[in-house]
Amino acid sequence: MDEHLGSHRARAGIEAVTKAADTAAGDDTTGEGAVDGGTSPQSAYLELRHLDKSFGDVHVLRDLSLELAEGEILALVGLSGSGKTTALRLLAGFERPDRGEILVDGDDVASLEPARRGFGMVFQHYALFPHMTVFDNVAFGLQAQSKTVGLAERVATMLELVDLQDFGDRKVSEISGGQQQRVALARALAPEPRVLLLDEPLSNLDPSLRERTRRELKAAVRKVGITTVLVTHEQEEAFHVGDRVAVLNDGRLEQIGTASELYRTPTSRFVASFIGRASRLRGFTDEASTPRRGLNDGHEAWVALGQVQDIAVCWAGVSLQPMAEGERVELIVKPESLRLASSETGGALPGRVVELRFTGPLTYGVIRLMGGEEVEVLVDDDSASKKGASRVPKVHEDVFVAPREGGLKPRVFPLEDGVSREGGVSGDTSRKDVSREEVDE
Amino acid sequence: MKPTLQSRRLAYGIALGLVWLVTYPLLLTLLEALGGAGAWTLEHFAEFARRGDEWRALWRSLWISTASVVLAGLVGVPLAFVFERTEFPGRRVLGALVALPVALPPLVGVIAFLFLYGESGFVSRLVQTVLGLDQPPWRLHGPGAILLVHTYSMYVYFYLFARAALARLDGSMLEAAAVLGAGRWRTLWKVTLPQLRPALLGAALLTFMTSLGSFSAPYIFAGGYRVMTTQIVASRVNGQYALAQVEAIVLALMALGALWMIRRMQSDETVTSAHGVAPSRQRIVSPLARWGFAVIGWSLAGFMLLPHATLLLISLVPHSTWTVELWPPVLNFSNYHELLSEPERLRPMLNSLWMAVVATGGAVVLGLLAARQSLRHGGRMGAALEGLVALPWAIPGTVFAIALGTAFSVHAPYIGRFVWIGTPIILPLAYLVRCLPITGRAALAGLRQLDPALEEAAHSLGAGPMRAFRRVTLPLVRPAVVAGLGLAFITALGDFVTSIVLYTYETRPISIEIQSALRVQEFGVAAVYGVLLMILSAAAFLVWGRGEAGR
Incomplete structure (x- = not known):
């Protein structure tokens, strides 16, 4: 019996080691806070303060507050209708909160247009522009933000990051789903956004492809070292990619912490039955x-x-x-x-x-x-x-x-x-x- | 994204403009039919009710429209089955040719029929010669002639709608019926046709509304046999403005009533979206049957193309060189030469072209703006914008001509009325209103298919509203918009029904010139105009077809 327990612990230990290795493999811009576990980061780079949002009579978000350290990846999980997608859309600026603030490096961006926020986003269905080539898709944000100096090199760097350096001339309809996902990531990262938002980025992929793409996604994001919010309904994905995981239920934050904390010491009935x-x-x-x-x-x-x-x-x-x-x-x-x-x-x-x-x-x-x-x-x-x-x-x-x-x-x-x-x-x-x-x- | 105050203002502005252009003239027509402010009277309506010929015209419009639906359905639906369900040599080419009549402006179709089947037309000459008759074997006249033209030009609606629905049909549903023991006929009646019902109702609606507003066929073929549209124009030409207004109101109400009824039938539908694969085409294996199908198919196509061919031939016959012979003795390009060398003859061409370009351009811009605002705001504002854009489709062109003529014959700028009748403004304006449903619908369809995340993606990458629209939205809806543009251009270019009410000599379009050429028996000249109209329409049709394919 004890032997078994031992092996159970050992497995958890391996997980932790893998996580640390992932972090180490990334860029050194990754702050300490990123792997600091459940405790809230010492200096918040992205802060959501008391966000409230209703659509008509439906109260979708209730007093949501979150803090992310620079370079941290936070995964938002919850059932459908829990408000996680709404939280992401508030961050992106597609919706305006009824109440609350969104701070990036101390600046409130809640009232800024999406175009002026400097946030990158990978959409669930990628939303690649079908009438443009892969290159033009990745270049779009740079052109829109008038960052045209060294545009071609920047696009090339981005395509290299996602291992698609030879695909610039392809139409987006001519590449596979996994490749489209990577183009979407390259496009979002090209204009050097302050924050990266990922909306169910892997849900459209074949299960067989998902795990590999997940690893690549995490590696690319780590390499850039960008502060990231990932919305997903897959716990495994959240546990793997997220430094910390926030569980939303009915518009409220139930618990935030490392994967292991959520698993071992859930603080609410919902989290206890939701995780695993x-x-x-x-x-x-x-x-x-x-x-x-x-x-x-x-x-x-x-x-x-x-x-x-x-x-x-x-x-x-x-x-x-x-x-x-x-x-x-x-x-x-x-x-x-x-x-x-x-x-x-x-x-x-x-x-x-x-x-x-x-x-x-x-x-x-x-x-x-x-x-x-x-x-x-x-x-x-x-x-x-x-x-x-x-x-x-x-x-x-x-x-x-x-x-x-x-x-x-x-x-x-x-x-x-x-x-x-x-x-x-x-x-x-x-x-x-x-x-x-x-x-x- | 949540609409900003600025875009809300824009939406209200567009809605106001549409009300002024679409509903205001109709309202003014109703008010004037009631005598107008200060002189309210029901006398004009009473006059209408007292006259037997008004009731007769009303009845004829109704039954001819109903019969047109039945006949067009009887031709179009079986054709759809043949081309969608069987495979035989030449199916693809023929399938496209069969849709051709839709590209022919109504007036051109009518004169082509006249040259082909009319008293001195080819076919009647042929029959007369072969049988050795003294008199032409028939006269192309009255309701029969109207129905013939209607069937020829409107079965296409049934054909296209039914084919599209058949192509969407889930093949496994038919297999399920077969596994459950249903035979061919049972499956057809119990499974296939019920699935086609929404498409057939849609085609019926389109046919009925088009017949109700049809003007060219009754006008050319049945001068004395008045239906509502020709009755309205006759009243107006006779100077009975108030009576024309009453007639216009009655016809508009009839159209809206029919629209409401058919829409109600449609709303009963349980809309199922099939996800399966369409049943495979039945390959005709027996060589005899294959040739049978091919022969029938090609002769059908020949029949479809005969009017176009006739028009082309007649355009090559110089004035008064063809009298009693079976085949015209002289064929040359003198009619074309005459048209191109005489500025006064060329003028209607240029008129039609510039007016159609202006009207279509305006309709595309307005339709796109309205569609975008409608989708962005949704709710009541969205529905109102969509309804305003679609309304001119439901109102017969003659009614709109009367309404615009009424609204823009008074100088009162503070209530949005100007004297535009008799100026070059009124016809392009009328064309624009008539084209609005076509361009607006196309824009709506295009924008609806667009993933809203695409614009959001553009915004999140730092593109402002203008840039996102120009670089992302516009290129993606362009196929749909271009399709609408082509169809709108055909409509404006070939318009006869509003032109005959609102034209002036200086702004006379091709259709009016065709009509006056017919009146002085210059068939060759009329045919030349018809051919040119046909070529321009075919070009626009090709553009439309490419747009459709590009979706």
């Missing part, structure tokens, strides 16, 4: 099995999920606010913080496998617990090894679900009123797979 996969379980804070110091200090709570043959089954979870004893709560549990166990020892819950999902490296199992609620568990050979043989259980097999020791703690939130039954395990079977949500247009 998660199951929800209901229970109540338990008097009997709660260590006295745990309950009210707002850090860790014991949650009783139900009784199995007169034994109360309790799980420890991290709670974000002090709770009273016996309070109804909801646990948000990631599949990778659970394991299958061979017996009820260690607070395991009995259940039955109803579905197995093989994804290649990992297998997920959906386990229906006694009360009828379903929970998703990361299954590995290791989980079953205690039974002797190393194997994955079959559908309909009876198993036990236990917390993975030393693994990610479940998060505990007070349950909203009037949703639960009396006593026992009140199961909620909702599983969420938000990563597959539609792109907002």
Whole structure:
């Protein structure tokens, strides 16, 4: 078990190392703040202050404030309709905020026309000018901003940056989707904008192409060292490209931090269930099995999920606010913080496998617990090894679900009123797979 | 992007200009038909209601338009099926030729028919000679003649609309019907035709409105057999201005009523956007059938081209050299020579050209401005601008001629009225109003297809509104705008219906000259004008076609 935990940590460690390497490979203009993690940057280069925006009766952004250090890449993620695209359009100047300021290096640009903002943007469908060649597309911004001295060299440099040096004479309809994406990036960067805005830049690409283009995109942006805001609905993309990730929900900023912070210590119910996969379980804070110091200090709570043959089954979870004893709560549990166990020892819950999902490296199992609620568990050979043989259980097999020791703690939130039954395990079977949500247009 | 105060002002300015040009003259016509301020009376309307010939004209307009829709549909839809669903030698060329009548200005089509099927036309001479008759076998006269010309020139609407809809049809839908056990006919009735309904209704609307406003055919073929349009012109020529105004109002209401009715039928449609691939063409395999199709197809094309060919031939016949012979004895270029050497004869050409250029240019600019503002503002302002631009399409040309004649025959600059009748201003203005729906729609279609992100991209790269419009928007909507321009130019160049009400001797256009040549039996001269009009229109049609293809 510990061994497994170890490997889990090791993987996270590799991620961090890769990230650092990426940064190091980039330009040295990248400020320290860029990799500073969740804490807000020391000196903000781009600042969004209390932005509010409504369209008619629909309140799309509510009091959004963000700060980016020079050279930092911030990824904005959220469900469709969360306001992330609107935030980007406010930054670009295509929409005007109802309230709030947008500061670049201390200057408020919120009232400037898009043409005078000096922001570069890569559009979701690229918006390349179809009647112009690749060269003319990249040169457009330079001409529009009268930066015509050394224009040809500048365009050539940009095309080289995106590895398209021989494509200047092509029509944009004659190049592939991936190449179009790179032209869009070169065009946006050519006039040396102060800030780069990326609106779902990879969503139009083939999945097979996406990962490579993502790496190239990140490398190019790093090389230029430009302050960048990326809007995406793909968590993986946000985690990979963004130095920090901001989660928007219903127009509000839910949480901002590094990928690992959002994953490990989500501060809201939304982020806890939005990042990665998660199951929800209901229970109540338990008097009997709660260590006295745990309950009210707002850090860790014991949650009783139900009784199995007169034994109360309790799980420890991290709670974000002090709770009273016996309070109804909801646990948000990631599949990778659970394991299958061979017996009820260690607070395991009995259940039955109803579905197995093989994804290649990992297998997920959906386990229906006694009360009828379903929970998703990361299954590995290791989980079953205690039974002797190393194997994955079959559908309909009876198993036990236990917390993975030393693994990610479940998060505990007070349950909203009037949703639960009396006593026992009140199961909620909702599983969420938000990563597959539609792109907002 | 959010419209600025400046662009809102611009939108209001354009809307005001359009109201002044489009709705104001109609309103003034209604007011004057009611006697005008200080002398309100229903007498003119009562007079209209009392007269039997008015009701007869109204009835004829209605039934001829309805019959035109039926006949044009009966010719156009089967043709669309043949050219879209089967593959035979020469299909592509013929498919394009079949759309030709749309490029012929109405008056030119009418005189070509006259030379071909009229009492002394080719075909009737041929029949007379072959059968050894003393009299011409028929007279091209009355409602039959009108319907013949209408069918010839308007089946194209059904043909083009139905073909486009057939090409868009999702082939897998037909396969689904077949898998479910439906036979050919069942599939046609239950699947294909319902899918074509919106296109057919659109073509029906276009045909009905065009027939209702048709003037050349009734005027040339059926002098005494009055329909509303010829009735209006007759009243005006007779000096019964108030009666002409009442008639114009009645015809306008009828047109708007028909528009409203057909639009209501269209709004019932469940619009499905098919994403599939069009069914593949059925290749005609049997050699006999292949040749059958080819022969039928080519003779059809020959029939379509016959009027054009006739016109060309007649233009080569010198004055009073052709009497009773089957084939004209003398053919030379004397008519052309005469036209080009006499400045007075050349004048209508130049008149038509400059007036069409000015009107089309104005209509393109105004249409583009209105379309842009309409899309930028959307909502009520957008709908109002779009409606104002489209309105002249629904109102017969004769009605607009009367309305403009009414509005611009009084000097009152403070309420936007000037004495422009009898000046060179009035005709280009009338052409402009008539062309506005064509150019406006084309601009709207072009701008709608444009990804708004393109202009945003230009802005984000530092281009101001003018630069973004000039470098990005304009080049991209140019094909659509050019298409509209070509079609508008044909309309203005060949206009007869408004010209006959508003022309002066100095500004007489080609169509008026053709009419006076016909009156003095100078068929060769009329044909020369017709040929020149045809060539200019064909050139504009080619431009239009290229614009269409470029979309």
